[in-house]
Amino acid sequence: MCTMDATLKYPWTERLIELHHLLPLSSPIRVEASTSSLKDIVGVCPSCHRATHKFYAKWLKDNSVGDFQNYEEARQVYMQAKEEIVLS
Numbered sequence: 001m002c003t004m005d006a007t008l009k010y011p012w013t014e015r016l017i018e019l020h021h022l023l024p025l026s027s028p029i030r031v032e033a034s035t036s037s038l039k040d041i042v043g044v045c046p047s048c049h050r051a052t053h054k055f056y057a058k059w060l061k062d063n064s065v066g067d068f069q070n071y072e073e074a075r076q077v078y079m080q081a082k083e084e085i086v087l088s
């Protein structure tokens, strides 16, 4: 998301990446799904991962809902977060 090259910032590391599930693992919708899909997973740096979850929480609060309606809605909110990142 932020395009940070972690190897420049933290030269002792090779890859600093976390897997983000577009539809949160805690979502009831996910429980109903029979399988997890690779299309649901994106790699992000730890800071972007945390910021994305905060964006999700803000979006849910702003929309007065407790969870996403479906995978597509979660994906759209993720894309919105990605667009709103301020790149330096």
Ligand SMILES: [Zn+2]
Pocket: 001, 002, 003, 004, 044, 045, 046, 047, 048, 049
């Ligand atoms: Zn990042």
